[in-house]
Amino acid sequence: MNTMTLDAAGQTAPAQPESVEKATVDTDTRVTETVGQPFCDDAKLRMRGINVFYGETQAINDVSLDIGRNEVVAMIGPSGCGKSTFLRCINRMNDTIEGCRVEGDLTLDDEPIYGPRVDVVPLRARVGMVFQKPNPFPKSIYENVAYGPKIHGIASRRAELDEIVENSLRRAGLWNEVKDRLDQPGTGLSGGQQQRLCIARAIAVSPEVILMDEPCSALDPIATARIEELIDELRENYTIAIVTHSMQQAARVSQRTAYFHLGHLVEVNDTETVFTNPQHELTEAYITGRFG
Amino acid sequence: MEMHFDQHISRQFNEDLESLKTEMLEMGGLVTRQVADAVESLANADSELAEKVLRIEEDIDRREMALDEHATLIIAKRQPAASDLRMVMSVIRIARDLERVGDEAGKIAKMAIALTDEGTSPRGYTEIRHIASAVRRMLNESLDAYTRFDVQSAMNTLAEDEQVDMDYRTAVREMITYMMEDPRSISRVMNVLWTLRSLERIGDHAKNICEQVVYLVEGADIRHGHEDNLKKA
Numbered sequence: 001m002n003t004m005t006l007d008a009a010g011q012t013a014p015a016q017p018e019s020v021e022k023a024t025v026d027t028d029t030r031v032t033e034t035v036g037q038p039f040c041d042d043a044k045l046r047m048r049g050i051n052v053f054y055g056e057t058q059a060i061n062d063v064s065l066d067i068g069r070n071e072v073v074a075m076i077g078p079s080g081c082g083k084s085t086f087l088r089c090i091n092r093m094n095d096t097i098e099g100c101r102v103e104g105d106l107t108l109d110d111e112p113i114y115g116p117r118v119d120v121v122p123l124r125a126r127v128g129m130v131f132q133k134p135n136p137f138p139k140s141i142y143e144n145v146a147y148g149p150k151i152h153g154i155a156s157r158r159a160e161l162d163e164i165v166e167n168s169l170r171r172a173g174l175w176n177e178v179k180d181r182l183d184q185p186g187t188g189l190s191g192g193q194q195q196r197l198c199i200a201r202a203i204a205v206s207p208e209v210i211l212m213d214e215p216c217s218a219l220d221p222i223a224t225a226r227i228e229e230l231i232d233e234l235r236e237n238y239t240i241a242i243v244t245h246s247m248q249q250a251a252r253v254s255q256r257t258a259y260f261h262l263g264h265l266v267e268v269n270d271t272e273t274v275f276t277n278p279q280h281e282l283t284e285a286y287i288t289g290r291f292g
Numbered sequence: 293m294e295m296h297f298d299q300h301i302s303r304q305f306n307e308d309l310e311s312l313k314t315e316m317l318e319m320g321g322l323v324t325r326q327v328a329d330a331v332e333s334l335a336n337a338d339s340e341l342a343e344k345v346l347r348i349e350e351d352i353d354r355r356e357m358a359l360d361e362h363a364t365l366i367i368a369k370r371q372p373a374a375s376d377l378r379m380v381m382s383v384i385r386i387a388r389d390l391e392r393v394g395d396e397a398g399k400i401a402k403m404a405i406a407l408t409d410e411g412t413s414p415r416g417y418t419e420i421r422h423i424a425s426a427v428r429r430m431l432n433e434s435l436d437a438y439t440r441f442d443v444q445s446a447m448n449t450l451a452e453d454e455q456v457d458m459d460y461r462t463a464v465r466e467m468i469t470y471m472m473e474d475p476r477s478i479s480r481v482m483n484v485l486w487t488l489r490s491l492e493r494i495g496d497h498a499k500n501i502c503e504q505v506v507y508l509v510e511g512a513d514i515r516h517g518h519e520d521n522l523k524k525a
Contacts, residue, residue: 248371275373277511277525281293287373290299 031261035279036269038258040068044209044239045090050104052085052094059085063104063265065258067209072231072240074254074271076247078286081260083243087211089113090241091127092120108209125152128202132214134194136186136201141178144186144197145169148205164204172200173230192223199230203238210234212242216249228253247287251275259283295375295441295509308366309379315362316383316390319355320435323390326352326397327431327494331424334404334487335417342408345401352394359387378511382504386438389497393431396490396497403483403490414477415470416484419463423491426456430498437505446505449498456495463488 043066052060060082067073075083085094092113094100106113113123125148136144145165149155155164165182169175174196178189186197195215202210212231216224231240231253244250250257250271257274259267259282267280278284285291297309326345333341363384366372372380407413430452437446467485471478503515512525 247373251373276377278374284293284374285299288376289301289305290296291301 030280030282031264031266034064034265034268036267036273037256038064038265038268039066040071040256042068044069044071044109045241046105046107046110047089048105050086050089050102050106052082052089052103053099053101054097055099059263060089061263063260065265065268067239067241069239070235070237071256072235072242072254073268074250074257075241075243075260076245076250076257076286077260080262082263083258083260084213086260086265087213087241087243090209090211091124091129092118093129095120122152125205126207127209127211128205128207129211129213130195130198130202130215132217134191134198134218136189136194136197138185138187140183141169141186141189141197142182145200145204148201152205154205168200168204169197171203171230171234172196173226173233174200190223192219192226195219195223195227196230199227199234203234207238209239209241212240212244214243214245217245224249247275259286261286293375297376297379300376302370305370305376308362308370309372309376312359312362312366312380312383315355315359316387317435317439319352319359319387319390320431320438322348322355323352323393323397324428324431324435326394327400327424327428330397330400330404331420331428331491333401334407335421337404337408337412339405339408342401342404346398349394349398349401352391356387356391360384363387375508375511378508382438382508386501386504389500393494393497396494399490400487403487407480407483410480410483413480413484414474415481416463416467416488419459419466420484420487420491423456423459423463423488423495426452426459427491427495427498430456430495431501434498434501434505437502438508441505441509443506443509446502450502453495453499456492460488460492460495 045067047066048064050060050063051058063082063086065073075087077083088094089102089106090113094102102114108123108126112118137147139147142165145168146161149161149164155161166175166179169178174193177193178197186194189197195218199210199215216227219227228249231242234240242250242253254271256268257271258265259274259278259280261282267274267278267283269279273279274283275287278287297313298306300306326348329341330345332338333345363380366380370376430449433445433449436442437449464485467481467488471481500515503513506512506514506522510522510525512521514521
């Protein structure tokens, strides 16, 4: 636990986030403005003119994107393109990185995320996050899920907590596998189970948005299929943004796909369009594995 | 967007797609030859040439199966997307059309043999030559447009099918009139009618190939009269 900062939403973030590639903006004449449909009518998250800097280095360049209610948006792009950096702006995870500066307008239900009076603790309860490596607390399975609701004051009585724990584990598709060993450590579960436990932990505090940063990259195909199935079910109640290196995964789980390249948002379109007939040559080059 | 199938990071993938396309075009060349030979065997009452057409037909069937298998393997191994996916899909569809063109050539060859046995038809050879030359040109042009990813040329060729259909209907009317006048010729003129029917179908298949050129390059599915999809793409 020493190396982790544990925030009130029951999320952990590595103190020195190992998975954040320091994306850098480069000039590429082929990128002018985002093509496709970056905006939507029923936006849960509205992001306009986002720039992100790590010290002097610009990692995100003028990105505008909406994420709709009950929508899954997949963010794809080569390593260092800024997709994780962008994702981490949404629940101010970048605040934990020294020298990181975010400019532009981000709103959640039309309320500014970077407003002066915004407390990141309740913000991160509304905008949950699931990381690349499953990171359960070194506590029991039960405590992993119950921790967030407890510190947020969502529930205090044992009966209420029991209900939240069971519901969250059920929705994460893990209940049947763990219901008889809730008192055992979460770290004793398999990788796929740990990741579903982290998802249960994220949804235990009733978030509105779930951010997923390569949630399946450490999982085998069966565990991956379970998570993908789960994402589809979660969409009924949540808004989901997922960063993934697996193009097939983006194609399977998302309604819209956003392609990032060197800190720019190159194209956003219906996932079907992106994978059958992308509009931008850079998107085409990336998803077909060509030299871009 | 320009079509490049030789710029994948995986060189093997480049080669897979290239050889898929080459195999399909080879099949196209063979099928085109079959149509020419079948029509010639009929026009010249050359049953030997007609027999040859029938023998080669089996080879075309095998090629269609080989192309299907090759395309299936690419899908399984590479999960192609975007233009790569459209390339694979278009090859599968074109291979099916080419196989059917091969079947039609086979039918014409059978008519040629029948006409050699029963004696030539008193009518219809001019019409056959005329329509055959139009559909052979369409077939050539459609495969050529595919090779060059040339949408404009594909659209031009596609439009030629309307004239072929009209010429076919005119020829059919003439043959029917003739059969009514001279019922003794019915069985021979019917062979001509079946041949005209096969040629008209070949025109349809060439049109289908043109539609696949548009699909490959523009990502627009214009089959079954949905040419407005091209504007949306």
